[in-house]
Amino acid sequence: MGVRPHDLLRLTTPNALEAVDAPDWAARSLAAAPWVVVRRAGLARGRIAVGVRGVSRAERFAAVVAEDAVAERLSPEDLRHHTPPRAHPAFAAMAQLGRTLDAIPLHWGPAGAAGYELATGRPTLTPASDLDLVLRADGVPDRSALAAVSDAAARAPLRVDVVVETPAGAVALDELLGDPAEVLLRTPQGPRLASPDELWVAAPC
């Protein structure tokens, strides 16, 4: 099974988490909804690096699960087709931004609290929540398309964070559009500063 960062995984059992020091809230959260999010370290030797979400932003816990403990996988691209379980500005903004995003040749979808709520049906977005979106750019994307997404995001009634997933790792859309000499690149090996020229050159094996 291939997994990518931001994918949400439903576990066969809330006890599937492999961690020695899991806080109490993590067990409660998994009992309420046995879903975890794939971390950037991804899959290695049958183990998937995942994160557990709690109620507050301070409640995030990193753990691993066995590949065979996964009952279902939903990617951001899958979740954009899910019907929102309730009205929230993040879902309204997602629908509105969808018109811009569907007009460019890049796959996209929600991550963060919006993605989690769409996957689990569990109220997760708060009045203070941002909307996190993932944009897949396997090849060098058209700059005007990226600028159109950034403009549309800036007009949304809440903060919208767009992360661009490239073959080398992930970069914040706004940083990429700022024509920087270097960008913060999130890779499976951890974050590093990288030249924008490196983003669409496949990493050496």
Next chain:
Amino acid sequence: MERFELRFSGNAPLVGRAHVGVVASGDLEVLMEPANETVVSVRTSVDGFEKVWRATLERFFARHPVAARIEINDSGATPGVVSLRLAQALERTKA
């Protein structure tokens, strides 16, 4: 959302100013400018991590004892990302 100010004993003068990073999930914005004493103002969307901030900043100033006024707008960055952005900002003040 939480705000706090942390003070450190830095005395190496900074040459210029810098502004790096973005306020985006898991990232932060760092503004760095010359000052007589080292004060870091942190504004973060994640509550309850002042100790982690102090430890991360202490590591940075142990390596780079600069006299700087630093403003940080954080949106849930990990200590690794914070250290990268601080190093990037310092590098940029020399440009």
